[in-house]
Amino acid sequence: MISVPIEWKERFDLRRFFRGEKAVDGPIRLTHRRVFIAPNRRGFGLAVLLAIQFLAAINYSNNLAFILTFLLAGIAMQSTLYAFRNLAGLSVRRGKAPPVFVGEPARFELHLDNPSRIHRHGLSARLAGAATTIRFDVSPESTATLTLHAETETRGWLPLPTVTFDTSFPLGWFRAWSPINLRQRALVYPRPAPAGIEPPAIPEPGSGTRLSHSEEEDFYGFSGYRPGDPLKRIHWKGVAKGQGVHVKQYAGGGTAELALDWQYTPGADVEARLSRLCRWVLDAEAAGTPYSLRLPGVVIEKGRGEAHRAHCLEALALFGT
Amino acid sequence: MTHPPLPSELLRRNLPLLCAALALVVSPHAADLPLDIPGFVWLACGWRLAALYRKAPLPSRISLFLLTLAGAGLVYVHFHKFYGREGGTALFLVGLGLKLLEMRSLRDLYLVIYLALFVAVTEYLFSQSIPIAAYTLGVVTLLMSCLIGLNGGESLSLAGRLRLGAKMVMQAVPVMVVLFLFLPRIAGPLWKLPEDEPGGRTGLSDSMEPGAISRLGLSRETAFRVDFEGALPPPQERYWRGPVFWQYDGRRWTAGYDEPLPARRPPQAAGASYRYALTLEPQRRRWVFPLETLETFPAELTRVEDGFLLAAEPIRERRRYVLSSRPAAIFDALSEGERRRALQIPGMPDERVRELVNGWLLENPSAEAMAQKALRHFREEPFIYSLRPPAIAGDPVAGFLFDTRRGFCEHYAGAFVYLMRVAGVPARVVTGYQGGHWNPVGHFLEVAQADAHAWAEIWIDGDGWTRFDPTAAVAPERIERELEFAAGADGAVVFASPVAQALGDRLSSLRGLMREAGLMWDAVDHAWVQWVLAYGPEDQGRFLERLGVVDWNRLVYWLTGLLGLLALISFALLWPRSRPVADPALRLYLRVAGKLERQGLVRAPAEGMRDFATRVAQTRPDLAEPFGRFTALFLAIRYGGRVQPAALERLKALGREIPSR
Numbered sequence: 001m002i003s004v005p006i007e008w009k010e011r012f013d014l015r016r017f018f019r020g021e022k023a024v025d026g027p028i029r030l031t032h033r034r035v036f037i038a039p040n041r042r043g044f045g046l047a048v049l050l051a052i053q054f055l056a057a058i059n060y061s062n063n064l065a066f067i068l069t070f071l072l073a074g075i076a077m078q079s080t081l082y083a084f085r086n087l088a089g090l091s092v093r094r095g096k097a098p099p100v101f102v103g104e105p106a107r108f109e110l111h112l113d114n115p116s117r118i119h120r121h122g123l124s125a126r127l128a129g130a131a132t133t134i135r136f137d138v139s140p141e142s143t144a145t146l147t148l149h150a151e152t153e154t155r156g157w158l159p160l161p162t163v164t165f166d167t168s169f170p171l172g173w174f175r176a177w178s179p180i181n182l183r184q185r186a187l188v189y190p191r192p193a194p195a196g197i198e199p200p201a202i203p204e205p206g207s208g209t210r211l212s213h214s215e216e217e218d219f220y221g222f223s224g225y226r227p228g229d230p231l232k233r234i235h236w237k238g239v240a241k242g243q244g245v246h247v248k249q250y251a252g253g254g255t256a257e258l259a260l261d262w263q264y265t266p267g268a269d270v271e272a273r274l275s276r277l278c279r280w281v282l283d284a285e286a287a288g289t290p291y292s293l294r295l296p297g298v299v300i301e302k303g304r305g306e307a308h309r310a311h312c313l314e315a316l317a318l319f320g321t
Numbered sequence: 322m323t324h325p326p327l328p329s330e331l332l333r334r335n336l337p338l339l340c341a342a343l344a345l346v347v348s349p350h351a352a353d354l355p356l357d358i359p360g361f362v363w364l365a366c367g368w369r370l371a372a373l374y375r376k377a378p379l380p381s382r383i384s385l386f387l388l389t390l391a392g393a394g395l396v397y398v399h400f401h402k403f404y405g406r407e408g409g410t411a412l413f414l415v416g417l418g419l420k421l422l423e424m425r426s427l428r429d430l431y432l433v434i435y436l437a438l439f440v441a442v443t444e445y446l447f448s449q450s451i452p453i454a455a456y457t458l459g460v461v462t463l464l465m466s467c468l469i470g471l472n473g474g475e476s477l478s479l480a481g482r483l484r485l486g487a488k489m490v491m492q493a494v495p496v497m498v499v500l501f502l503f504l505p506r507i508a509g510p511l512w513k514l515p516e517d518e519p520g521g522r523t524g525l526s527d528s529m530e531p532g533a534i535s536r537l538g539l540s541r542e543t544a545f546r547v548d549f550e551g552a553l554p555p556p557q558e559r560y561w562r563g564p565v566f567w568q569y570d571g572r573r574w575t576a577g578y579d580e581p582l583p584a585r586r587p588p589q590a591a592g593a594s595y596r597y598a599l600t601l602e603p604q605r606r607r608w609v610f611p612l613e614t615l616e617t618f619p620a621e622l623t624r625v626e627d628g629f630l631l632a633a634e635p636i637r638e639r640r641r642y643v644l645s646s647r648p649a650a651i652f653d654a655l656s657e658g659e660r661r662r663a664l665q666i667p668g669m670p671d672e673r674v675r676e677l678v679n680g681w682l683l684e685n686p687s688a689e690a691m692a693q694k695a696l697r698h699f700r701e702e703p704f705i706y707s708l709r710p711p712a713i714a715g716d717p718v719a720g721f722l723f724d725t726r727r728g729f730c731e732h733y734a735g736a737f738v739y740l741m742r743v744a745g746v747p748a749r750v751v752t753g754y755q756g757g758h759w760n761p762v763g764h765f766l767e768v769a770q771a772d773a774h775a776w777a778e779i780w781i782d783g784d785g786w787t788r789f790d791p792t793a794a795v796a797p798e799r800i801e802r803e804l805e806f807a808a809g810a811d812g813a814v815v816f817a818s819p820v821a822q823a824l825g826d827r828l829s830s831l832r833g834l835m836r837e838a839g840l841m842w843d844a845v846d847h848a849w850v851q852w853v854l855a856y857g858p859e860d861q862g863r864f865l866e867r868l869g870v871v872d873w874n875r876l877v878y879w880l881t882g883l884l885g886l887l888a889l890i891s892f893a894l895l896w897p898r899s900r901p902v903a904d905p906a907l908r909l910y911l912r913v914a915g916k917l918e919r920q921g922l923v924r925a926p927a928e929g930m931r932d933f934a935t936r937v938a939q940t941r942p943d944l945a946e947p948f949g950r951f952t953a954l955f956l957a958i959r960y961g962g963r964v965q966p967a968a969l970e971r972l973k974a975l976g977r978e979i980p981s982r
Contacts, residue, residue: 069442
């Protein structure tokens with residue numbers, strides 16, 4: 001597994017205990033360098049208990065009381081090793097991070113490989129800033145896949161925040177944790193504006209002005225299915241009869257295509273305009289209408305389908321960044 | 322501060338085990354405390370489980386308050402206080418039950434478990450036997466398993482929890498041993514013990530009255546055990562000295578002083594010396610019983626004028642003392658005050674007694690001859706040794722000497738000293754223990770309460786205090802029995818029928834087996850007491866001195882060194898090992914891949930080896946040639962059929978060509 005050398009300055013930076021090291025592509029193996037351990041509140045509670053037991057043992061000169069106290073101290077010492085071992089040797093790989101719209105939680109997938117024959121119990125993972133933790137176990141010689149959710153507030157690239165794995169297994173007296181920074185990011189599209197405003201007519205020859213797909217329009221004919229065609233236009237009866245997949249074509253209201261242009265988009269500010277454009281892209285895609293997108297400095301030619309939509313949304317997400 | 326409530330799922334999974342552990346942790350207290358105190362905890366466990374399974378309601382705030390009052394009342398009714406061994410323990414038990422009922426958060430749950438661990442310790446205030454130690458160890462394992470359940474996920478089965486709990490307890494034993502041996506001990510008590518009477522313990526009394534020792538005579542309870550360094554003294558020398566009685570009031574013998582005087586002039590010892598370690602069971606007194614004549618003893622003890630030892634405090638726990646004695650001793654003269662005390666008798670002696678003594682005085686006036694006369698009298702007249710003597714009316718000595726003539730050591734010693742005093746010979750009564758049973762398994766002498774004894778000493782000018790045992794004159798077997806278990810010839814009963822004979826033989830061999838097992842157990846128990854329970858600050862000092870640990874620095878080195886070593890060992894044992902790769906070629910490949918990894922070239926899990934080689938060639942042209950050849954040969958070996966040793970050597974050589982950096 002990868003093990004990038006660490007600079008001396010970073011090595012002695014106490015913040016490393018919580019923020020982790022610089023982001024790398026991974027996979028990251030959790031070693032002694034990345035796993036930290038400290039007693040938690042219950043551990044301090046145990047220390048108080050041991051102190052009381054020790055005093056009682058001295059007061060009554062009771063050797064069995066000494067023995068039980070020392071045994072518990074020994075168990076506590078063992079539990080630090082167990083807690084460390086519970087994390088040590090795991091390796092973390094990044095998984096998918098599909099794009100989302102602002103407001104939706106970004107989903108980061110992580111793969112945790114356990115190459116050893118040890119069952120890892122009672123692990124949890126948490127993204128920095130997130131409120132919830134995920135609890136999970138990893139069986140011996142297997143991989144656990146976790147999906148962590150991060151809040152999204154702005155469009156653009158959202159880097160994977162620090163992921164902290166931790167465990168209090170087995171006894172809950174010590175917490176072993178490991179903050180991990182993987183070079184992973186999720187694309188956050190602008191928040192789609194509410195439906196309502198139709199795309200404005202653009203005074204340009206050859207381009208349509210209306211988004212038109214109402215059922216009242218005239219049926220025009222069939223064409224072969226292309227990926228990206230809306231499902232609701234598929235001629236399902238034909239599919240059922242084994243005639244292959246065809247898509248119904250409608251005519252009317254001029255040509256069924258749409259030019260989306262920043263310049264003609266209403267909106268109070270940049271974000272509002274991008275939101276509006278985002279809504280139109282989604283609607284056009286849902287309607288199966290080919291559309292082009294024009295932003296300052298970006299021109300995306302007319303097209304349709306998943307890849308085209310992704311291309312347009314990415315341009316919107318990254319506009320101005 | 323508020324604490325997050327317990328997730329019900331977590332509670333459901335762990336509560337049964339917790340309740341079982343709590344019910345068990347308080348169970349031994351049923352033997353030491355009134356039954357309703359542990360019963361309170363059992364009830365709480367039952368209630369909590371009923372709430373879980375039957376959806377019965379847990380006590381409300383008001384009921385909890387009432388239960389708290391009831392619990393405190395229970396403790397007060399029994400003990401009239403909330404501290405001390407019994408009162409304090411009872412309070413902890415009641416608190417454990419209450420906390421279990423009002424347990425709401427994870428923090429409460431931990432508090433319950435910590436309380437239970439403390440309750441386990443309080444049991445040791447009542448009993449430190451091996452079975453109790455093993456039992457509490459088991460309960461601690463259960464409590465650890467509860468914690469494991471709380472922190473582990475759902476994939477951890479009950480058996481898995483118990484197994485891991487037991488494993489962790491076992492693995493903690495070496496650390497415990499190191500701490501036990503090395504962690505500096507402070508001699509307690511830290512605060513004044515509230516008058517904790519170790520209830521119902523037998524032992525010698527501070528006065529002698531007919532009947533007192535006979536009660537001990539029936540008790541097989543161990544008084545103390547003795548390990549000899551070297552030779553064992555002969556049976557007639559095994560007199561363990563205790564309190565000496567000077568004062569006779571016509572019925573009771575007492576010491577005649579409030580506090581024994583410290584020795585002014587210890588007798589000079591002469592002759593063979595015996596070194597021995599005395600492990601004393603708890604008693605209500607401060608007495609330590611040495612052999613005669615005491616030579617060396619620990620500084621914490623005081624030798625008193627009467628020849629025995631006094632501890633600073635009543636001996637409430639088992640203590641071990643290393644002593645030495647020499648049977649022969651030289652005394653100087655008896656002081657006037659002592660002579661007066663040693664001749665004291667209340668009032669005028671009985672007519673018959675005076676007559677008897679006057680008869681002896683006419684014949685021979687020497688002290689020793691007088692004593693011999695008295696002994697002969699006991700031997701020749703029909704005196705009977707009996708543990709159930711008849712009651713004596715009137716003057717106890719005269720009644721015993723002339724009417725009943727049945728009695729045991731107290732009667733004989735008392736009568737003997739009385740006779741000596743009437744005859745003008747200074748005499749005194751000595752109590753203590755005599756004899757003891759040799760345990761051949763553990764090589765120690767076990768002295769039971771049944772061995773309690775009383776004998777007499779008279780002052781002989783030139784010789785000093787000289788022991789005379791009138792009981793021996795009547796019942797020599799009481800004194801001279803030697804190694805009674807070594808013979809093993811008893812129990813050979815002859816039966817008429819062959820079946821009964823066979824059964825009898827079987828039975829007697831079973832009895833022999835039982836006796837042997839008993840001896841074995843005594844030996845184990847003695848080892849336990851000696852090496853575990855009696856290891857105190859002094860023993861620790863000696864142990865550390867022997868290791869050369871004389872100052873704090875060295876102690877810290879030893880402690881950290883040993884604990885570090887143990888941590889390293891457990892770490893090595895616990896370290897997660899990946900499955901070893903069996904194929905030598907693959908092992909070589911993985912080693913080379915590791916080298917590349919350190920340079921940032923990582924093979925993706927799905928990437929084929931050939932593809933990886935191509936990618937390496939693109940990103941690192943310098944590696945293209947060696948790694949390409951290496952990969953090609955590896956693929957040929959691994960997938961090309963038979964592996965030839967020469968090919969493996971070649972692969973190894975190629976691998977070495979890949980630079981590490």
